[in-house]
Every structure is written in structure tokens, then in C-alpha cells.
Amino acid sequence: MSSEFSPIDKAKFVAAKRAVDYVDDGMRVGLGTGSTAAWMVKMLGELVRDEGLKIKAVPTSNRTAQLARDVGIDVFTLDEVKWLDLTIDGADEFDPDLNLIKGGGGALLQEKIVATASDQMVVISDASKSVETLGAFPLPVEVVKFGWQTTKALIEECLSNVNVLGSAVSLRLQNDAPMLTDEGHYILDLHLKRIENARELSLILNQVPGVVENGLFLDIADAIVIGHGDGRVEVRDINNGTVEKEQIDILLNENLFADIED
Template sequence: MAPNLSPIETAKFAAARRAVDFVEGGMRVGLGSGSTAAWMVRCLGQRVREEGLKITGVPTSDRTAALARAEGITVVALEEARWLDLTIDGTDEFDPDLNLIKGGGGAHLREKIVATASDQMIVIADAAKEVAHLGAFPLPVEVVPFGWQTSKALIEEILVSLDVLGREVTLRMKGDVPFTSDEGNRILDLHLGRIGNARQLALVLNQVPGVVENGLFIDICDRVVIGHGDGRVELRDIATGSSEEDRIDFAAPENVFDDLG
């Protein structure tokens, strides 16, 4: 049996466990980053070891790559895979149209590239990630180190004319030094409160000199798998508008939980 997980970890595991059912042998799969995606990688590793599932994984961060290799998943770079059948990733927020804010871990640049190089994207999340309007979670914007202060000032200027509730922009830190992404860039966090027009904001931000990419994922997610603290999962499909519920059996082999101590 699974160890005594908190309700939030139970929800993450349930979503991840259900999502890997969509992976079939021979697929090239984008492997997301973050705590929920880590559960997904562990569940995929279990299928690789116990079912002999043969897949190729394309990780979206160095941390995910290390975890996938440890789980026995074959890992290649996107340049080698070229196009993917499926990407499974977490999110920081999602709205009724399955638009997302991602980048809480600072990997949204790679995550967006991998997701858009896939036939479909499945997002896994606990129920708390669902919002009526995007923006409560700070929106990450990746910028090059050179002139990041100028990029920040330009972003603050354009926010004045956009439909957002707040306009504070902060440089993400890691201890006493600026956070650095896997690509060697800085992250600016936009504390907006509420985003009135996410599509417009995404387009405008990417026109700012020095901005590499923002954390708004618009029209990229195809399906979301929502986990609940009691083991229930809800599947929503944006194309069909359908929604269905399932429940995860937690009588899982203990090796999925080995690294939880």
C-alpha cells in the first residue's frame, strides 16, 4: 500500500497515475517538471520496469532528466526526437478554457517548446490549481541577463495599459543571488492578481526586448487530469467538452514511493 500521503500529495499522485495510462509503447513523450510531474515520471518508470513499456522521454528540465534516467526511462534531447506524440506536465493554474500559468519552477521555456512540439498535451494537477481567471499565481517571464532591468521597466510600463489587477514585477531570487534557469536566464515574476485578457498579455510580453518567453500557455493544453485528496480523478477534454470521473487504486507497488523516506 502507499504510505500515508497528505491530501495534496494524494491528489498529485492520483492525477499522475491516471495520466500515464495514455502512454503507449513506442511513444515519444515529453516529461514535464515540478512536483506533480515527478510523480508522473515515477509512475512511468514503474510501467517501464514492470510492463516492459518501451518509450522515449524528452525532459523539460535537468532535474526531470536525472529522475527519468534513475527510473530507467530512455532519455533523448528534443533535437533527436524532433516531434512528440504526447507531453504530460503539471501547471500552477488552469482556467475553464484549459489555459495555463506555468513556470513556478522556472522551466516554462523548455516546457512550452516541448509541449508545442507534441501532438497533444495532458496537464496533471490537483483541484486547487483550477481558477476562474488566471493571475493569482505570479506570472513568470524569462529574460536574458543582459539589460534585465530595462526589460523589467518596459514590462512595468506596458502593464499600465493592460487589463490586470496588480502591476508589481520582481526579480526571482534563490537565496541571495538571482534565480538562473536551465538556459542561464533570469526570471521576472509578475504579480498581477487577475489577468483580464491572457492572450493579449502573452503576445505583448513577448514583444519586449530581452524577453525570451512568458509562462502563459494559451491553446496548448488538450486535456487536464485533476486529482483529488480522496483518490478521485476528473478528466476534462477541451476538444469534446467532455468530463468524466475515475478513481485510483492505491494498492500500488511500494517502489513508486521509495524516495519518500
């Protein structure tokens, strides 16, 4: 990897590289969405091409599906596969118990469905996403378009009754228009700063009419691979209570990084 890549880029890369070690031949694998997950997909594509790895992949977004096809991975729907051995995905924030905020890329609904339909979820992240308490990253909430402003008002009312530091709610835009998810929904971003009781908030939000799903991933992740800019990785397994540390070679073919966007 050349010096033009930042320490964050390198951290994401080594996390993704270490995570592909979880994938065995014949597995049914959920493929996450985002820049770190995109590197993981490209690495799996190299294994498919160069080492004959055979997997059935279920992407969590249209753009991940296209990338997987581009690198030669066989893509299936969740309905075709039914259940997954493993999902590898990124996170916008994670706490010491491996609870997550996800949805910065707009794919939270499909990501949560795929992750919960898996025997194991492995999170890939750089160390900057680590927090003691969730909430610094805006919490995405996917809502139906019909009556979305009413849904927004109901969410704001709910926030006045829960223990959070902020209560601003904004509609996510793309090119000056409401961003549409792959399922045709809108996303509201909740700028909460700190969430004292994530489990309570998740339950409350999902009871609001018009809310499809929220970006709190609680008790879903089994392990996390945390990358550092100097090539170090830390693997935390929440089920075994283990922490492993190792060094990953980051001198790789730069073609792996072409066309990857946040």
C-alpha cells in the same frame, strides 16, 4: 500511501497515475517538470522496468532528465526526436478553457517548446489549481541577464496599459542570488492577481526586448487530469468536450514517493 501524505499529495499522485494511461508502447513522450510530473516519471519508470514499456522521452528540465535516467527511461533531446506524440506536464494554474500559468519550477521555456512540439498535451493537477480567471499565481517571465533591469522596467510600463489588478514585478531568487534557468536566464515574477485578457498580455510581453518567453500557455493543452485527495480524478478533454470521473487506488508502494521535491 501512508497517512503522512497530505490530501494535496494524494491528489497529485492520482492525477499522475491516471495520466500514464495516455502513454502507449513506442511513443515519443515529453516529460514535465515539478512534483506532480516527477511522480508521473517514476510511474513510467516502473512500467519500463516491470512491463517492458518502451518510450523515447524528452524531458523539459535537467532535473527531470536526471530523474528519468535514474528510473530507467531512455532520454533523448527534442532535436533527436523531432516531434512528440504526447507531453504530460503539470500547471500552476488552469482556467475552464484549459489555459495555463506555468513556470513555478523555472522550466517554462523548455516546457512550452516541448508542449507545442507535441500532438497532444495532457495536464496533471490537483483541484486547488483551478481558477475562473488566470492571475492569482504570479506569472513567470523568462528574461536574458543582459539589461534585465531595463527589461523589468519595460514590462512594468506595459502593465500600466493592460487590464490586470496588480503590477508588482520581482526578480526570482535562489539562495539570495538570482535564480538561473537551465538556459542561463533570469525569471521575473509578475504579481498580477487577475489577468482579464491573457492572450493580449502574452503578445505584449513577448514583444519586450529581453523577454525570452512568458508562462502563459494558451490553446496548448488538450486535456487535464484533476486529482482529489480522496482518490477521485476528473478528466476533461477540451477537444471532445467530455468530462469523465473515476476513482483511483492510492494504496501504493511508498518507495515511489522517495526523493520527490516541489
